[in-house]
Amino acid sequence: MIDFVKTVFGVSIRRACRAVQAPRSTYHYVARRPPQEMLRKRIRELAETHVRYGYRRIHILLCREGWRVNVKRVRRLYNLEGLQVRLKPPRRRVMAKLRSDRSDAMGPNEVWAMDWMFDETFDGKRLWVLTMIDTWSRVSPGIRVCRSATAMEVVEALDEACQRHGFPRSIRVDQGCQFTSKELDLWAYGNGVVLDFSRPGKPTDNAYAESFNAIVRMECLGQHWFMDLDDAREKLETWRQEYNEVRPHGAIGDRPPSAMLPRPGVDLPIVQPPEFLR
Template sequence: MCCDWAISIRRACGALNFDRSTHHYTSRRADQAGLERRIREICEIRVRYGYRRVHVLLEREGWGTNIKRTYRIYRDLGLQLRNKTPKRGVKAKLREDRHMAVGPNDVWAMDFVHDQLATGKKLRVLTVVDTFSRYVPVLDPRHSYRGEDVVQTLERVCQKAGYPKTIRVDQGTEFVSRDLDLWAYSKGVTLDFSRPGKPTDNAFIEAFNGRFRAECLNQHWFLTLADAREKMEDWRRYYNPVS
């Protein structure tokens, strides 16, 4: 209108009954492209995280966003969790940025191995390996494991062996728990998650678990949980100096 009739903005706004302040308004909203990219990266790695836990990680990294904005972006990107089992080939962060460990306690790898007692009662063994020295700080069998049990075992071990910089884990429920996440954050430990369905992302622990099963689990009968702990600890002590 200003160009066609060669009139000022004031007269054009007056003729249209349009507030000039609205015409001159400039949005002060910060560019959210970087925030969208970071939320997507977090969800690709931590595939079971909802928007609330994504927001906690963003706060730790200093993004300074509120939870409503996090939820809006999370929803607009279509990242909502589904109850159905995801198909194979779920996208996750590529691992080009992974580097080899350069010293002890630089990178640990952690996983579970399943076995049973002579009575048929199930066992779950938490296995941990230092990927640089191949030292095994702990083999901890229990009948069942929760996130808080993993934290309890790691804290007990780390007080003696020291805290690692990074722990490589899969997407198991115990490893994506709030308890482990909070422990890792408070201790300055990075949890490096494998891609779903990609055990080769954590090849060190897979190789160790195969040896552990062949040399220990397949060679013994475990009568009780205490018996299993004793025999596994004897094997761990044998394995560490020899390997």
């Protein structure tokens, strides 16, 4: 306020303080508060270790460690650090992992990718298509066609695909409700599979699934009329087998994806695609 009066009316500090009825010592006061960097750092460390602790519990821990600080200061620094506790607890995802350690697959069944697509039959009824792809061999372990996209459909499709190809180490999925469900998390926990979730609004985090969906759309869904659910299942399964056994894939040297899988009694060398195709 004093600076505002000085600037607008062009008066001295003495006259500005007299106008707003404030002592000049208040204007010239310089805070002598000691720096709080060490305390703020310790508060953040405790909050990261105990993610469900609020400022009151953190104040108790600080007092046990010997910090001479009251709860009001802890609350102020706690809020400045943006450490407010969420009232809604996060969804439990036992088999979820962070993306920081994501790396390219070095062999078959290391990483799968899944995603949902939709289409319709000739009479306009909705069809949901669950696509799967092995990110290293480019083999499609399975494609499931159903009327509704539910978590149980995902679990049943994974059971069928794993019976044919074995269990993957991890599966990359988006944040859809079918993939964040308790049913899929329980299935992954029971079979030792890690669910690797992409970031919300970042479809490029699941680029293999998005690329495979584009192939399915162009080469199958966009080329056929589907009379009913059984007809769609038959045509998509026929296309999947042709994709795995016949269709040349540019990312693996124009070979069919099945050529990347090891044969009984034969050890295939691990062949990485050319750098410009990765």
